[in-house]
Amino acid sequence: MAVPKKRHTKSRRNKRRSHHALGKVSLSLCPKCKEPILPHHFCLFCGTYKGREVIDVMAKLTKKEKKKKEKEMAKKEEAKRPEEGKKAKPLSLEELSKK
């Protein structure tokens, strides 16, 4: 068996290992539920890809898990609504003053 003639120094070893660091994982946000997702992958939370549903995320869940998931999804929907609500309120007041 081939055997190294001389041992490599710490410096040489560390220089070799300077390229071994792991890079950051790039994440984007799901356009539907704003959950972080891997690029070119479907959303694991809501099962959509490019805005259309590709898997049914509710299919394999138990009754208890389904209830929990529905609650989370409703929460996300509510998080989107306040912006719409703020826009809707002034409009309704204007409409009231007109009448």
Ligand SMILES: [Zn+2]
């Ligand atoms: Zn999603």
